[in-house]
Amino acid sequence: MSAAGQAGLKSRLYVGVLLCTALAAAPPLLAHHSFAMFDTTKRLTMSGSVTAFEWTNPHVYIELDVPDEKGAVKHWSVELGSPSILMQAGWKFSDVKVNDKISVVLNPLRSGEAGGLLVTATVRDGRVLGNGPGRVGGQP
Numbered sequence: 692m693s694a695a696g697q698a699g700l701k702s703r704l705y706v707g708v709l710l711c712t713a714l715a716a717a718p719p720l721l722a723h724h725s726f727a728m729f730d731t732t733k734r735l736t737m738s739g740s741v742t743a744f745e746w747t748n749p750h751v752y753i754e755l756d757v758p759d760e761k762g763a764v765k766h767w768s769v770e771l772g773s774p775s776i777l778m779q780a781g782w783k784f785s786d787v788k789v790n791d792k793i794s795v796v797l798n799p800l801r802s803g804e805a806g807g808l809l810v811t812a813t814v815r816d817g818r819v820l821g822n823g824p825g826r827v828g829g830q831p
Contacts, residue, residue, distance in 0.1 A: 726808060730801045741754065753787060754769075755795065777822070781818070786820070
């Protein structure tokens with residue numbers, strides 16, 4: 692093969708490797724979402740019983756049954772940061788268990804659905820935990 696042919700082959704190989712690398716990196720980038728779906732100008736405070744605690748990447752979730760003033764129960768889904776960010780703020784995967792009674796302050800979904808982004812949680816031992824380091828009482 693000539694020198695020109697070898698150079699062209701190396702060039703195509705280089706482009707192919709770059710393309711494969713870019714495609715491999717795309718799914719994680721596309722999987723993460725914006726926080727625009729949460730209304731960070733509003734805060735709701737509620738107390739309820741934990742029905743699930745999902746300590747998973749990329750976000751932790753607390754599923755919460757919250758009774759209203761008439762006793763009717765409404766199910767809420769509360770999104771938190773990643774486990775690594777929460778651990779930096781003092782969280783442990785054992786801080787919340789199914790059937791725990793907890794209180795949360797959250798930024799509600801703009802859609803009006805029963806869900807939101809955690810601002811703070813008061814867990815069973817009375818500790819108030821934020822949604823990441825330095826976020827107790829602050830904006831997420």
